[in-house]
Amino acid sequence: MSATAVHAHRRQRRHLTPARIGIYFFLLSAAAFFLMPLYIMLVTSVKTMDEIQLGNIFALPADFTIEPWETAWSSACTGVECNGIRGGFFNSVAIAIPSTIFPILLGAMNGYALSFWKPRGANLLFALLMMGAFIPVQVMMFPLVRIMATLGLFGSLPGIVLIHIVFSMPVMTLLFRNYYASIPQELFNAARIDGGGFFRIFIQLMLPMSTPIIIVAAIMQVTGVWNDYILGLVFAGRENLPMTVQLNNVINTTTGVRLYNVNMAATILTSLVPLTIYFVSGRWFVRGIAAGAVKG
Amino acid sequence: MNKKLNRLRRQAVSWAALVPMALVVIAGLGTALWSLKISFSSSRTFPADDFIGFAQYARLLDNDRWLLSLQNLAVYGVLFILAALVIGFLLAVFIDQKIKGEGVLRTIFLYPYAMSFVATGLVWQWMLNPEVGIQQTVRQLGYPDFKFDWIIDQDRVIYTIVIATVWQASGLVMALLLAGLRGIDEEIWKAARIDGIPPWRVYFSIVLPMLAPSFATAFVLLFTAVVKLFDSVVSMTQGGPGIASEVPAKFIMDHLFGRANIALASAGSIMMLLTVLVLVAPYFYARTRSAGRKQPS
Numbered sequence: 001m002s003a004t005a006v007h008a009h010r011r012q013r014r015h016l017t018p019a020r021i022g023i024y025f026f027l028l029s030a031a032a033f034f035l036m037p038l039y040i041m042l043v044t045s046v047k048t049m050d051e052i053q054l055g056n057i058f059a060l061p062a063d064f065t066i067e068p069w070e071t072a073w074s075s076a077c078t079g080v081e082c083n084g085i086r087g088g089f090f091n092s093v094a095i096a097i098p099s100t101i102f103p104i105l106l107g108a109m110n111g112y113a114l115s116f117w118k119p120r121g122a123n124l125l126f127a128l129l130m131m132g133a134f135i136p137v138q139v140m141m142f143p144l145v146r147i148m149a150t151l152g153l154f155g156s157l158p159g160i161v162l163i164h165i166v167f168s169m170p171v172m173t174l175l176f177r178n179y180y181a182s183i184p185q186e187l188f189n190a191a192r193i194d195g196g197g198f199f200r201i202f203i204q205l206m207l208p209m210s211t212p213i214i215i216v217a218a219i220m221q222v223t224g225v226w227n228d229y230i231l232g233l234v235f236a237g238r239e240n241l242p243m244t245v246q247l248n249n250v251i252n253t254t255t256g257v258r259l260y261n262v263n264m265a266a267t268i269l270t271s272l273v274p275l276t277i278y279f280v281s282g283r284w285f286v287r288g289i290a291a292g293a294v295k296g
Numbered sequence: 297m298n299k300k301l302n303r304l305r306r307q308a309v310s311w312a313a314l315v316p317m318a319l320v321v322i323a324g325l326g327t328a329l330w331s332l333k334i335s336f337s338s339s340r341t342f343p344a345d346d347f348i349g350f351a352q353y354a355r356l357l358d359n360d361r362w363l364l365s366l367q368n369l370a371v372y373g374v375l376f377i378l379a380a381l382v383i384g385f386l387l388a389v390f391i392d393q394k395i396k397g398e399g400v401l402r403t404i405f406l407y408p409y410a411m412s413f414v415a416t417g418l419v420w421q422w423m424l425n426p427e428v429g430i431q432q433t434v435r436q437l438g439y440p441d442f443k444f445d446w447i448i449d450q451d452r453v454i455y456t457i458v459i460a461t462v463w464q465a466s467g468l469v470m471a472l473l474l475a476g477l478r479g480i481d482e483e484i485w486k487a488a489r490i491d492g493i494p495p496w497r498v499y500f501s502i503v504l505p506m507l508a509p510s511f512a513t514a515f516v517l518l519f520t521a522v523v524k525l526f527d528s529v530v531s532m533t534q535g536g537p538g539i540a541s542e543v544p545a546k547f548i549m550d551h552l553f554g555r556a557n558i559a560l561a562s563a564g565s566i567m568m569l570l571t572v573l574v575l576v577a578p579y580f581y582a583r584t585r586s587a588g589r590k591q592p593s
Contacts, residue, residue, distance in 0.1 A: 020393075027390050030383075031404045034463065037419045038407070044422070055432040057423065110317050117310035125317060132324035134576050136523055138548040139565040142334065142558050143327035146343075169320045198309040227412030229527040234553070244414045248531055251418050260422060267418050271411045278410035279403070285410070286471050290513075 045069060045265040052260050068261035072269055076262050078241075078249040085266050088246030092226055092273070094157060095242055099164035100221040104214060106165065107172025112206050114173070115180035116188045117198065126173065133170035137230060148235060155237025163235045164225055172217060179213040180206065219281050220288040223274040243270045328569065335562035343558065352563035362564060365542045368454050372543070373522040375455070379462045380518055381511065384469020389499060391470070392477050402474070406467035413464065417531030420460035421447065424532075450540040453533055457541060461528055465521065469514045476510030477503070516579055523572055544568055 040057050045068050047061045074084040114122055144163070145154060153159035183206075191201045207214075232242035241249075247270045251263045278285050335352055337344045356362050387405055391398055408416060423429045426445040434442040446452035480503060488498045526545040533541045544564060551561035 023390050023393050023395060026386070027395065027401055030387060031401055034404050034408065034467070037416065037423065037463070040423055041419050052428065055428055055436055057429055057433050106316055109313055113310045113313045117306065117313075119307050119310040119314065122310075122314060125314060125321060128321045128325070129317060132321060134520070134572050135324055135328055136545070136565060136568045136572060138545055138552075138561075139331050139569045140324065140327040141549075141565070142552055142562065143330040144323075147323070147327075166320050166323060169317065173317065198306075198313060223410060227414075229412060229414050229530075230549070244412050244527075247418070248414050251421075252531065252534060260428060263418065263422065267415045271415045274410045274412070275407065278407060282399075282403070286406070286475075289409075289468060289471055290475060 041264045041268055045072075045261055045268055047261050049257075049259060049261060065261075068259070068265040069269070071259070071262045072250070072266035076250050076259075076266060078246045085243055085246045085250060085269060088241060088243035089269070091236070091240050091246075092243040095160055095164070095232070095236065095240065096222055096225045098161045099168070099225045100218055102161065102165050103168040103172045103221055104217045106169060107217065108176045108207065108210060108214070109202065110169070110173040111176025111178075111180050112202050113198075114177045115183075116185070116201075116206075126177070129170050129173060137167070141234065145234065154235065155240075157236075157240050160232060160236040160240060160242075163231050164228070167231065168221060168224070171220070175213060175217050175220075176210070179210065183209065215281075216284055216288045219277055219284055223277055223285075226274050331562045331565055334559055335566050337559050339559040339562075341556040341558070352559045353567070355560060356563050356567070359560075361539050361542055362544070362547055364539060365544045365547045368541060369522065369525065369543050372454055372458055372525065373519070375458045376461055376465075376522060377515065377518045379458065380465045380469050381514060383462065383466040384514065385473055387466065387470040388473035388477055391474060402471070405470050408464040409468045411464070413461070413527035414531045416464050417460060417528045420456065420463075421532045424456050447533065448537055450537055453537065453541045457525075457528055457532060460532060461521070461525075465518060468517065472510050472514045472517075473507060476507045480506055512579060516576065519575060520572075523568060 043059070043061055044052065044057065046064050046066060047068075048063050048065055051059075051062055072084060073086050075082055076084045078085065078088070110126075113119065114126055148154040148159050148163070151159075153162060187205070188201065191205050196205070226242075227244065228242065229244045229248070232240075233245050236242060236245070247266055250266050251258075334343050336349060337346050338348050338351075391401060391405075395401070424444070424447040426432065426448060431442060431444040434444070447456045484502060484506075485498065488495075488502065524545060525543050526549065529535060529541055529543050529546055535542045535546055545568070548561045548564045548568070551557045551564070
């Protein structure tokens with residue numbers, strides 16, 4: 001897309017007219033509004049509770065302290081246990097890694113089979129899969145709990161990973177199917193003539209060509225799985241609760257005095273992984289949004 | 297080698313590769329049918345095999361908490377989608393004016409979308425808390441009568457969830473519409489300038505209709521977020537004060553796991569599914585038709 005070329009002509013007048021001042025005023029006010037929660041989170045997380053009780057959430061900290069961060073990480077109470085949310089962090093890492101690798105591999109294989117091999121009836125299957133993406137998760141919740149229990153996977157790490165594989169398959173398949181549709185069929189035909197089989201062409205030809213879409217898919221999966229709450233809550237089991245669930249437990253189940261600074265530090269810690277991915281990946285993140293627009 | 301046999305082999309391998317996909321489709325349809333069956337039974341904690349017709353649906357429509365959930369979701373859905381579309385559109389149009397620092401501003405407007413609804417819900421809960429949040433701060437700044445306690449106000453609590461989630465999702469709309477704006481032919485702007493049409497008219501009468509596909513995509517994403525609305529409510533209000541901010545997804549989860557009434561919960565989930573299908577089916581139909589002709593990128 002030639003975005004810059006399209007726009008070069010549009011505004012000749014670059015000096016500040018009242019209209020342009022208005023534009024900047026609107027954009028900067030909006031930016032302030034969007035940044036406000038992040039700012040309040042950050043300053044609150046380094047204040048003492050005494051200072052928070054004074055009640056100015058916008059003020060910069062007078063007594064800078066990182067104690068709330070230490071408490072949030074290693075000694076805040078999530079229900080009955082008081083080990084902070086670090087356990088949730090490592091659980092989320094353990095869930096997110098396989099829940100990124102397997103869905104990408106499966107999505108790539110599905111997209112490859114759909115785009116190049118086109119087995120009979122596969123398009124119908126794909127249409128059904130995409131329709132399934134719109135089924136609200138609550139509709140499948142109870143039967144899935146029963147199925148997972150029957151398989152002996154309910155409340156286990158492989159169980160929650162399997163659930164993520166199932167729920168991410170529509171969008172992952174769509175992503176790779178569309179990507180492979182842009183690769184010339186002649187390339188595939190040539191590989192066939194050279195005697196390549198299904199998996200050989202997939203592993204030696206298609207996967208190495210898929211780096212850009214794999215990056216997009218990985219960004220989507222890691223942030224999506226990391227930010228998931230409801231699936232982790234139901235299927236992960238007490239030993240594997242992801243960070244989002246533990247965060248909610250820290251904040252919404254505490255009794256007595258609420259430690260707002262610790263809460264905010266815990267919230268930032270939980271958001272750190274997806275935010276880092278977002279700030280580092282930039283345009284890749286946006287590409288994923290546009291490509292995954294059918295996600296249910 | 298026999299040509300027919302070859303083709304059969306070729307089909308067999310690719311079919312084998314699609315077995316996981318077939319399993320997922322079967323699981324999706326199967327579990328939905330299973331829930332449908334449960335919704336016609338008298339199941340409580342465990343699924344029962346009887347058939348009691350639409351009794352659970354009748355009970356649902358007689359349940360104040362469910363009706364309030366539906367009402368909340370309708371109010372929330374309309375406000376959230378409208379506000380996110382309007383704000384996202386304005387942000388996209390203003391960013392599209394060849395401004396300085398476009399990259400920074402875009403990053404700022406989209407970052408909330410990278411966070412989980414649980415995390416952002418907790419931040420907003422804290423900012424909207426009248427005792428320590430914005431209300432208290434403004435009072436200390438010399439306005440002792442300032443009042444902003446919607447989050448503990450039964451009639452207004454749903455608006456606080458709108459505010460928090462619009463803040464989170466507007467950047468998404470902006471990103472989608474900005475991509476749409478950048479794809480519009482520059483000839484349109486030239487022609488409009490020659491005809492002396494003011495830019496705002498061009499935006500309203502020409503650009504807005506041309507952005508219809510981007511708006512449709514944004515709408516579907518926002519709509520699915522509305523139906524799924526759960527995380528934000530749990531983290532911001534837990535359905536309170538009282539039951540004032542209950543939503544269907546939470547009603548279903550509570551009846552599945554807390555209140556052990558899986559038949560009623562299943563009836564609720566089937567009603568959610570039907571609503572989604574009625575609203576999304578036209579879009580899905582249009583998309584698959586056009587996807588058959590040209591591949592979307």
